[in-house]
Amino acid sequence: MIANIGFGALWFALVVAVxxxxxAIYGARRKLTNWVDSARNAxxxxxxxxxxxxxxxxxxxxxxxxEVDYVASVTSKSMPLYLKITALWGGQAGSLLFWTWAMSAFxxxxxxxxxxxDREFLPWVVVVCSITLSFFLGLIIFVENPLARIWVLGGNLxxxxxFPPTGATLLFQTDGxxxxxxxxxxxxxxxxxxxxxxxxxxxxxxxxxxxxxxxxRTDDRWIRITRRWTLVAWLFLTLxxxxxxxxxxxxxxxxxxxGWDPVEISALMPWLTGTAFLHxxxxxxxxxxxxxxxxxxxxxxxxxxxxxxxLTRSGVLSSVHAFAQSSIGPLFFGFIGITFIGSLALLxxxxxxxxxxxxxxxxxxxxxxFLLNNFLFIGILIVCFWGVIFPLISELVTGQKVTVGPPxxxxxxxxxxxxxxxxxxxxxxxxxxxxxxxxxxKSIWKPAGISLxxxxxxxxxxVHNWAALFGFWLIALVASVTIYEYGRAVIARARSHSQSWWxxxxxxxxxxxxxxxxxIIHLGVVLIGLGVIGxxxxxxxxxxxxxxxxxLKLDQYTIRYDSIAIFDTTDGRNIARAVVSIYKxxxxxxxxYPRRDYYIESQQPMTIPGLRSTLADDLxxxxxxxxxxxSSAATFKVYHNPLVNWLWIGGLILIIGTFVAAWPEREIQxxxxxxxxxxxxxxxx
Amino acid sequence: MRNRFPHRTxxxxxxxxxxFSIPILVKAQSGSxxxxxxxxxxxxxxxxxxxxxENIPLDVCGTQACAQWRELIRQKLxxxxxxxxxxxxxxxxxxxxxxxxxxxxxxxxxxxLFPPLLILLGGxxxxxxxKIWKAAPPARENPNEEVPLEKDPYFAQIxxxxxxx
Numbered sequence: 073m074i075a076n077i078g079f080g081a082l083w084f085a086l087v088v089a090v091x092x093x094x095x096a097i098y099g100a101r102r103k104l105t106n107w108v109d110s111a112r113n114a115x116x117x118x119x120x121x122x123x124x125x126x127x128x129x130x131x132x133x134x135x136x137x138x139e140v141d142y143v144a145s146v147t148s149k150s151m152p153l154y155l156k157i158t159a160l161w162g163g164q165a166g167s168l169l170f171w172t173w174a175m176s177a178f179x180x181x182x183x184x185x186x187x188x189x190d191r192e193f194l195p196w197v198v199v200v201c202s203i204t205l206s207f208f209l210g211l212i213i214f215v216e217n218p219l220a221r222i223w224v225l226g227g228n229l230x231x232x233x234x235f236p237p238t239g240a241t242l243l244f245q246t247d248g249x250x251x252x253x254x255x256x257x258x259x260x261x262x263x264x265x266x267x268x269x270x271x272x273x274x275x276x277x278x279x280x281x282x283x284x285x286x287x288x289r290t291d292d293r294w295i296r297i298t299r300r301w302t303l304v305a306w307l308f309l310t311l312x313x314x315x316x317x318x319x320x321x322x323x324x325x326x327x328x329x330x331g332w333d334p335v336e337i338s339a340l341m342p343w344l345t346g347t348a349f350l351h352x353x354x355x356x357x358x359x360x361x362x363x364x365x366x367x368x369x370x371x372x373x374x375x376x377x378x379x380x381x382x383l384t385r386s387g388v389l390s391s392v393h394a395f396a397q398s399s400i401g402p403l404f405f406g407f408i409g410i411t412f413i414g415s416l417a418l419l420x421x422x423x424x425x426x427x428x429x430x431x432x433x434x435x436x437x438x439x440x441x442f443l444l445n446n447f448l449f450i451g452i453l454i455v456c457f458w459g460v461i462f463p464l465i466s467e468l469v470t471g472q473k474v475t476v477g478p479p480x481x482x483x484x485x486x487x488x489x490x491x492x493x494x495x496x497x498x499x500x501x502x503x504x505x506x507x508x509x510x511x512x513x514k515s516i517w518k519p520a521g522i523s524l525x526x527x528x529x530x531x532x533x534x535v536h537n538w539a540a541l542f543g544f545w546l547i548a549l550v551a552s553v554t555i556y557e558y559g560r561a562v563i564a565r566a567r568s569h570s571q572s573w574w575x576x577x578x579x580x581x582x583x584x585x586x587x588x589x590x591x592i593i594h595l596g597v598v599l600i601g602l603g604v605i606g607x608x609x610x611x612x613x614x615x616x617x618x619x620x621x622x623x624l625k626l627d628q629y630t631i632r633y634d635s636i637a638i639f640d641t642t643d644g645r646n647i648a649r650a651v652v653s654i655y656k657x658x659x660x661x662x663x664x665y666p667r668r669d670y671y672i673e674s675q676q677p678m679t680i681p682g683l684r685s686t687l688a689d690d691l692x693x694x695x696x697x698x699x700x701x702x703s704s705a706a707t708f709k710v711y712h713n714p715l716v717n718w719l720w721i722g723g724l725i726l727i728i729g730t731f732v733a734a735w736p737e738r739e740i741q742x743x744x745x746x747x748x749x750x751x752x753x754x755x756x757x
Numbered sequence: 758m759r760n761r762f763p764h765r766t767x768x769x770x771x772x773x774x775x776x777f778s779i780p781i782l783v784k785a786q787s788g789s790x791x792x793x794x795x796x797x798x799x800x801x802x803x804x805x806x807x808x809x810x811e812n813i814p815l816d817v818c819g820t821q822a823c824a825q826w827r828e829l830i831r832q833k834l835x836x837x838x839x840x841x842x843x844x845x846x847x848x849x850x851x852x853x854x855x856x857x858x859x860x861x862x863x864x865x866x867x868x869x870l871f872p873p874l875l876i877l878l879g880g881x882x883x884x885x886x887x888k889i890w891k892a893a894p895p896a897r898e899n900p901n902e903e904v905p906l907e908k909d910p911y912f913a914q915i916x917x918x919x920x921x922x
Contacts, residue, residue, distance in 0.1 A: 326817035352900050361890075389811065432890035447883050451876045458875075462859070462868045470864050475806045477814070477857035482874055615795035677819055697824075701846060707795070 075140055076220040078128030079234055082219075085121040085176070086209040088114040092202045100195035108195045112183055115198050118205055119180035121175040129209025129218055131168060133159050138245035141232050142166055142218040148673060150644045155251055157747055162251045164385055165218035171381065172208040172263065175272040179205065182276045182301070190297060196283035197276075204275055207407050215399045237495045240729065250622065250644070253671040253678045259319030263312055270309025271377045274346060276301040278374035281367055285418040285613040290363060290425045302350060303734035309343050310730065314723040323532045325679030325694050326712035327613060332391050332481040334460045338380035341456055341580070345373040348449035355439045358504055360429030360442070365668035367426065369446075371415040372453075378408045388464060436507040441499040448491045453678045455484040482608070490546060493601060495521075496594050497549035500557055519556040523548035540609040547601040581732060596729055599722025606689075606715025615696065617707040623655075627712045629691050630655040634663075636698055636706055646670040650695050650706055654684055666695040666708065687713070763889035793834040801830050801840050815855075 092114035099107025129142070133156045138144040146159040147165065161167040179201040187194050212218070223231045223240035231237055254260065277298035284294040316336065317329040330336060349369040359737040382404035383389055419426075432440055459476040466474045501515040526548035527541040535541060558577075566576035594627045616624045618633040634651040641647060649667040653660065664682030671678065682693040688715040698706035802816035807823050815830075820887045826847075833843045857867035903919055 324817075325819065326814070331812070428890070432887055435887065435891075443883065443887070447879060450879065451872075453871045454875050454879075458868065458872050463854075465867075466859070466864060473854040474853060474859040474865065474868075475812065475854050475857060476859065476868060477806065477812070480858045480868070613796075613799070615799055617795070679819060709795075709799075 074128045074131050075137070075221065075234075078125040078132075078692070079213075079217070079219045081121045081124040081128070082209060082213055085118045085125070086213060088117050088121070089202045089206045089209060091455055092118075093199050093206065096195035096198040096202070100199075106545065108198075111195060111198045111202075115205075116180055116183055118202075119173075119176040122169075122176045125219075126169060126173045129159055129166065130160055132219070133157065136248070138248050139242050140218075141219045141220055141222050144222070144245050144248040146248070146251050147166050148248040148644070150642070150673075151250060152643070157442075158261045159251050161268070162255050163218075165212070165216040165220075167268070168208060168212050168385070171268050171272060172205060172212060172266050173378045174265070175201070175205055175208065175275060178269075178272050178276055178301075182279070185297075190286045190293065192289060193280060193283040193294065193297075195288045197279040200279035200282045201275060203411075211329030211400055211403060215403070249672070250673050253669065253674060253676045254323055257319055257323050258379075259322060263315035263319055266308050266315055267312030270305050270307070270312050271342065271381065273301060273305030273308055274342060274370075274373050274377050277305070277349075278370050281370045282415060282418060283483075284416075285367065285422050288422065288425060290422055292353075292360070292363075294368065299353065300344065300734055300736075302353070303730060306343070306346050306350060307727065307730040307734060309339070309346060310723075311582060311727060313339055313343060314720075318720065321379045321716075323678065323680070325681055325683075327611070327692050327694070327709075327713065328607065329716075332459075334477040335384050337456045337460050340381040341460075342373050342376040342380060342659055344449050344453045344456070345369050348446040349373060351442050352446050355442050358716050359439050361432065361439055363426040363428065364423065365446070367419050367422075371412065371419065372400060374415070375408055377557055378404065378503060382408060383460065420658050433505050434507050436502055436509065436512050438499055438502040438504050438507065441495055441502050444691050445492060445495045445499065448488050448495070451488045452485050455481060455488070490543070493546040493550055493597075497546070497553045498599065500553055500591070501592075503559065516553065516734050518600075519552035520549060522552045522556075536540075537609055540605055543601070543605040543609070547598045547605070550594060550601075553596045554591050554598070558588065558591050585735055586733050589729050589731075589735075593726050593731055594729075596722045596724070596726025599718045601722075603716050603719025603722060606718070607713055610714040611711060613709065613711045615707065617705055617708040624708060624710060626691075626710045628657050629709065629712060630658070631691075631693060631710055634704055636695075640672075644671060644673050646672055646699055650682070650694065650698070650708075651691055652682055652708070662743055664691070664693055666693045668695050685717055689718055690716050737753065793831050797834055798827055798831045801834065802827050802842050804840070804857055805830075805844065805855050806851055806857060808847070808855050814857070 092111040094111075095107050095114060096111035097107075099105070132140050132143050133147050134153065136143070136147065136149055136156075138147075142165050146162040147156050150157070159166065161170045163637050182197065182201070183194075192559040217234060218234050220234050221244040222245070223233055224243045225231055225237055225240040230243060231240060231546060233240075236242070277294075280298045280301075284290055313336075314716060316339065320326075320331065320336075321329040324331075329608060341591050349366065352362055352366050352369055356363055356366050382401070385404070388401055434440060459481055462476055463474050466472055497520075498512070498516065502512055515617055523545060527545040535544075560579045561580050562573055565571065565575050565580050569576065569579075571579070581592075610629055613626065614626045617623055619634055620635060623630050623632045632653040632655070634653055636648060636650045637650045638646070647667055647669050649665050652664050652666060654662055654664060662684060664684055666682035667680045669678045669680060670676075679694055682695075684691040690711075692711040692713055694709040694711075696707040696709050766873055770887040800818040803814055805815040805826075806811045807815055808826075809822060810818055810820065813823075830843055833846065838846070844856065848860075853860055853865075859868050861869060889920070
């Protein structure tokens with residue numbers, strides 16, 4: 073019954089989404105406001121309908137209705153309640169439903185805004201959102217239905233279907249197969265929804281861009297409307313990437329956080345174009361330049377969002393043949409192709425209307441440096457895109473499978489990332505329009521001089537790796553320029569307003585949230601860079617089999633294997649948990665407990681490292697193997713990860729900076745409103 | 758790029774090595790104390806990918822099959838094989854996909870050539886575009902243009918304050 077209600081809501085949502093497309097187009101063409109309003113209301117309705125559907129699936133998951141195939145594939149009786157709920161996005165069909173529901177929520181929120189000034193955009197925003205929704209709803213209803221049940225026909229023939237085939241009876245399974253153990257981690261519980269929210273939120277700026285192209289209102293209005301949407305999308309996508317990295321670090325047991333896996337890269341690619349877009353739109357707003365480029369960037373971002381979902385959901389990564397057999401792969405491929413070609417056609421149609429309003433005056437102007445920043449982001453995108461699709465092309469052309477692993481990406485993207493850091497150091501000091509070597513040199517020499525202290529100290533402390541020293545200098549340059557700029561403004565405000573530094577900092581940030589939010593984000597990136605340099609340049613590892621009481625050395629650390637306990641838990645795990653003592657420079661600093669959880673039901677092992685974290689480094693110990701009966705010896709893999717925690721701290725600061733940049737500027741609005749009221753009062757008097 | 762070993766020579770060499778190493782391998786398997794450390798095994802395994810999993814380096818792969826492949830690497834090292842020889846052996850057995858990057862030959866050259874060429878092309882387009890933009894007169898003044906930073910009275914005030922220091 074519940075499954076039927078959910079399925080009915082899905083169908084209803086599809087019908088209203090398709091209706092809203094037709095109604096919006098008809099209303100826009102005939103200039104019939106009623107039809108456009110009707111389309112808008114229809115699209116609004118998809119959100120409550122999809123909410124009903126999601127609630128139905130959650131009820132089925134929580135109740136353990138194992139006759140529903142999806143429920144049986146991602147839950148089991150022994151799973152705790154929160155995992156049963158989060159199993160909503162634990163499998164393909166459920167995650168598609170979640171994606172669509174989140175999309176409808178964003179479309180709902182975007183449609184509820186005040187449209188008075190932008191009435192002509194409304195029907196086309198509805199059309200784009202509803203087309204995207206209809207595509208995903210079609211996939212869910214016809215191909216990957218999370219509410220479909222298992223029926224038994226004749227002897228043992230099991231059929232997955234929403235409704236009973238003739239003569240079939242429902243298969244009631246006593247228990248499900250349970251959620252993939254790798255997904256039973258707090259990071260993985262939050263990571264997918266953050267990523268999906270980031271993905272779907274980018275649909276809104278894309279919808280406005282398409283609306284601008286169709287209506288011919290190609291000024292920067294669409295950018296100003298969607299500025300906050302873009303930041304929200306970027307925030308969620310960044311959070312998703314960071315949480316995914318933390319999950320990999322905590323659960324995958326290979327001592328790192330980023331493996332250049334195609335699934336990771338598929339989430340990184342829209343982030344790259346989205347970040348380029350966030351910078352590039354500022355040039356259009358300030359200088360009226362790069363209108364075509366901004367359109368292209370948001371089109372690319374939208375299609376990379378779809379491409380990312382396609383890569384992870386179509387099976388194409390395992391093999392091109394799996395893609396061909398996949399039920400959703402070709403559909404996705406077709407939809408990406410149609411939307412990309414259609415968007416490009418619209419862009420070409422408006423090509424002449426999108427001419428720049430001013431011209432570039434200096435190679436060192438902020439707009440030129442922002443353009444270079446975009447070039448580097450796109451360079452990284454090219455490397456990532458080509459690295460992900462090359463194995464598929466190779467298999468298709470030569471029949472030979474190849475792996476494109478971290479060495480390729482690291483070597484190809486390292487100079488591009490270094491270039492980006494360099495620009496982060498220079499661009500904030502460059503003026504719009506006019507900037508010369510002299511003016512730029514005058515503003516940069518102080519922070520640049522300060523930045524040299526860091527690599528010098530590192531050198532004196534024994535770091536003689538030139539790449540690491542260069543990396544330290546780059547991040548020091550960005551940090552010193554950012555703090556110098558911020559500090560200068562805070563001091564000036566504190567003096568001019570006779571304020572405390574803290575108050576001056578607070579009010580200055582509130583006065584121009586976008587700029588200072590951006591600076592905070594840059595500081596976050598600096599700390600992330602510090603963590604990356606630590607891991608890339610200075611990570612060390614060793615592995616050894618130890619008898620109880622034996623020790624293993626790595627850098628200044630010594631670990632001693634004390635004991636191991638092997639036991640079963642009530643939630644279906646067999647756990648082997650070692651006790652390991654840690655000594656640093658010969659002094660005892662604590663105990664850690666690396667363990668291996670074996671999920672009996674799914675027969676899957678999961679490695680949970682033992683971690684000793686400080687701001688300087690992590691000691692990361694994995695239990696590789698052990699003697700099951702005597703427990704007298706165990707094999708450990710030990711990683712020493714210098715500076716890695718700065719990566720997480722930097723991520724947190726980056727998120728805070730994004731909140732600052734995206735927060736509505738109430739203070740300014742209020743003060744403007746106050747001054748306006750004063751003026752009015754004055755004129756009345 | 759990593760694998761510059763001529764294909765036929767490699768095959769011949771491997772065949773010979775396999776033949777001559779059989780007695781050594783048998784000896785290693787019979788429980789003699791091993792002289793090869795886990796770190797030495799991992800230094801080879803790190804550069805190889807699990808032949809049957811998706812994108813997992815052999816040194817961190819947790820499956821039983823990978824544990825056996827690591828043991829095979831240990832045996833090869835004990836037999837005196839070099840890292841490159843072991844990599845060639847794995848390629849012979851399981852194909853190019855076991856290497857972390859495609860060997861630079863034939864069709865694989867595209868993976869290395871395409872990105873730099875495209876980025877170079879993008880750089881040329883960018884350079885020419887900026888030159889054209891710089892040369893061209895403005896279409897019209899930007900009505901939305903905000904006051905440049907240096908002309909912003911607030912920042913002028915900041916600059917004044919700084920000058921007073």
